[in-house]
Amino acid sequence: MKIGVIGTGMVGKTLATKFAELGYQVLLANSRGTEAVARSIEGSIASITPSETSDAMGCDVVFLSIPWTGVKDLLETETPQQGRILVDTTNIFLTYPPNATIDDLKGGSGSETIAELAPHARVVKAFNTLPFNTMFAPTPPKMRRVLFVAGDNESVISTVASLISELDLQPVMLGSLATAGRQMELGGALSALELLAPVKGD
Ligand SMILES: NC(=O)c1ccc[n+]([C@@H]2O[C@H](COP(=O)([O-])OP(=O)(O)OC[C@H]3O[C@@H](n4cnc5c(N)ncnc54)[C@H](OP(=O)(O)O)[C@@H]3O)[C@@H](O)[C@H]2O)c1
Numbered sequence: 001m002k003i004g005v006i007g008t009g010m011v012g013k014t015l016a017t018k019f020a021e022l023g024y025q026v027l028l029a030n031s032r033g034t035e036a037v038a039r040s041i042e043g044s045i046a047s048i049t050p051s052e053t054s055d056a057m058g059c060d061v062v063f064l065s066i067p068w069t070g071v072k073d074l075l076e077t078e079t080p081q082q083g084r085i086l087v088d089t090t091n092i093f094l095t096y097p098p099n100a101t102i103d104d105l106k107g108g109s110g111s112e113t114i115a116e117l118a119p120h121a122r123v124v125k126a127f128n129t130l131p132f133n134t135m136f137a138p139t140p141p142k143m144r145r146v147l148f149v150a151g152d153n154e155s156v157i158s159t160v161a162s163l164i165s166e167l168d169l170q171p172v173m174l175g176s177l178a179t180a181g182r183q184m185e186l187g188g189a190l191s192a193l194e195l196l197a198p199v200k201g202d
Helices: 010-021 034-040 068-077 110-119 156-167 179-182
Strands: 001-004 025-029 048-050 060-065 085-089 093-095 122-126 143-151 170-171 196-198
Touching: 001 010, 001 143, 010 025, 010 048, 010 060, 010 085, 025 034, 034 048, 060 156, 068 093, 068 110, 085 110, 085 156, 110 122, 122 156, 143 156, 143 179, 156 170
Parallel strands: 001 025, 001 060, 025 048, 060 085, 085 122, 143 170
Antiparallel strands: 122 143, 143 196
């Protein structure tokens, strides 16, 4: 399975590094081209391929890890190819804390908007409900941190849940983007909710 990651901030670089360390072929992109991507991962020993966004969009699973304000422009230019899985890690900030403002989607969610903008992709919402330094912080022995996954296709949710498990997180598979996805959105019941689950079998 080839993994594309779009965004070289905290989220994109963390996911790219962790999946590369697991042995996946990872293509990492930002808006400034391959040299800028290579600079952003200078010093990393993980085997990550700096790419253009169009190449990252061609991967089997694509993580969209850019600011919400750039999503519409990007997806109006380039979208994943037919059947690819697009994992939406974004939060719908218009401006970030401490002066945060949140987009008004009139009861909809960012992932539903993304699914409309990328109609050929199968969109999943994950990795957005906790800050990354919390998500990957150490846990007590035999415990894993819970990560929610929402989407409109059960097998696609399962594929992403398997990837989450490989990162030593505990996936909790939820329902559709319109129900669960909205609860994972900023201000929703699952946003910022940190849970730990015992490792199965222990
Ligand atoms: N940080 C967290 O702990 C956290 C946790 C959960 C969810 N999130 C969400 O995940 C997303 C990414 O967060 P982050 O903290 O990693 O953001 P960030 O530090 O602001 O990094 C965003 C990255 O996206 C790239 N980018 C911006 N526009 C782009 C475009 N049109 N095409 C390709 N790349 C583009 C930027 O690079 P260039 O400007 O060089 O292109 C930058 O590398 C955000 O939506 C955020 O709300 C963040």
